[in-house]
Amino acid sequence: MDEKSRRIPATAPAERPTLKTIAYMTGLGITTVSRALKDAPDIGSDTKERVRLVARQLGYQPNRAGVRLRTGKTNVIALVLSIEQELMGFTNQLVQGISEVLGGTQYHLVVTPHSFEKDQMVPIRYILDTGSADGVIISRIEPDDPRVRVMTERNLPFVTHGRTDMGIGHPFHDFDNEAYAYQAVEQLVKRGRKRIALLAPQSRFSYHIHSRIGFERGLVDFQATEVSMGRTTTETSLDEIRAYAERMSRLPEPPDGIISLSGSSSIAMIAGIEAAGRRLGKDVDLVSKQSAEFLNWIRPEILTVTEDVRHAGRELAKAVLARIDGVAPELLQSIDIPVWSAMGPTSRAARAE
Template sequence: MDRRRTEKNDETSAQGRPTLKTLAFMTGLGVTTVSRALKDAPEIGAETRRRVQLVAKQIGYRPNRAGVRLRTGKTNVISLVLNTEHELMSFVSDIIYGVTSVIADTPYHLIVTPYSRSQDPMDPVRYLVETGSADGIIISRTQPDDARARYLLERGIPFATHGRTDMGLVHPYHDFDNYAFANEAARYLAGMGRRRLALLAPPVGLTYHGHTVNGFADALSEVGVSEVPFNTVTIDQSIEQIRTRTAQLMRRNDRPDGIVSSAAASTLAIVAGIEDAGLELGRDVDVVSKQSSEFLHLFRRELFVVNESFRLAGSELARSVLGWIGGAAPGSLQSLSKPSGVLPYRG
């Protein structure tokens, strides 16, 4: 009875919007046959399924979401939960691109669930779960002991984290190897003869802060160079705060001659601060930075960069969530991308 009701709802959706009746008329098939062909029902022949799905794509048919949810209990929604005050637009656009590139040929579509600094990060996650608004959830700014991940695991909600946790619990994630990035960047600067290195790190409390700091510290110990503390700001601070603090740091007698930066936007501020102090990038100090879009070499060719792909992160996170929804073991849905090495843009 419920299935007949939801199919009827789909037949009579808003005027001007293609419906099951539209598809039935255009293909010469019955409404029930069209409905089952769209769901890849095995009793419908492969050629019929292909023809119905092709026509549906050509005319822009979309199933009635309320009907789908009533019939299957699914929303066909993946939600990407983002802190809109901390995530830069390049991160947002690239990770959305990555997610949508994976779900484009599936019944799923993406909604972005934003929250702000004034909110508890748990609020949007609780809302999605309590209202049943999504079949799967992607979260970022992951913490070592992340209450959101624990909450979702306890409720059996498919999800993936951008970044790892350290809770001893198994869940899907995609992460960039920030330990390797910071370690290799520091070694690279030491190999260039730089002996006093500073690190502009991610904010304390996020998992990749620890990975970055540990990779940097281990490299310094192994290659025998010293650290100049640069811990009064993080990449979450404003451009002006980072610029001012860099200029202050570079005016000291024991200033660093090499800097590792964890974000491209922060690197712009670091370079401005270096130049405010009357110093020259590439002569007085070298900088190795992560970037997600290949623009730093256009800003200053003296910079050394390592690429981190947020598009790759988005696609891997989408695959992880869809895999869990499809029944794969969460432990099999984990991925870690490695830095490709320090890339000089000097020619």
């Protein structure tokens, strides 16, 4: 083999598919292809579907640098997700729901993990300073959340998974944890339980306040008393939750009903309860919220409400896209409410008042 032959690769690298490639494959003009991929209203649905199908088959990806130079947009939606969030279905379901909506658009999802033990403003400042996303989805919302304030001031489209109490109108999707805790007390009292503990999130979060309001209202209305969980929260390590549940179960007057806002925390609670020799469904009842329907597979005695996190992801994605398009924040607010049925708890969507 001569020197020239050795320098030529046996297989030339495949060219990156472009709008021109899709236009050739579909027999459409480049402008039509571009507008179809952008979901332009003047392009027919059949044409859009044909263009998207060919684009997927070719593995087409828009040149983000070129798009940004031409339009000033990144075509990126950033999901700023706390690494402390429950892993038993929450993250996967949320990302899946968001992706289902973004899949039919020019937008791409970029997950930006961060720790609430550190400065929660770091990922937001980075996005704002670099202009690296057209819209942002955040979770673990606080009543007075500095991220909401700065994104509002800087006019960056965003949506929150949870509500603030700041007097700032902004898009959000939430689960009605007040109603959940209230109805959970009612369900336990119907089963003869009177000493009830609430395993809630850290007090810094909005949904801690919502769940406490519902819980305390339920205690008054249904004449039950609270057994304190001390400093134990859904953010406490599972080992510590298990140990505390065991100690609490050995008290002279242990709780006979427990309400949990986390599926994984509920598993740890059950382990501690049974280590103390108490029986679930006999000596104590547990009501738990879960992000995926799995608790009753392993312990049918648990009373469960499934928070549809996949649906929440879809609602969050639709809201941030609408906000990018200029829809008023007040029109982009929704809440899922718990619904108890004979078949077990579920949830249904409702527009926020």
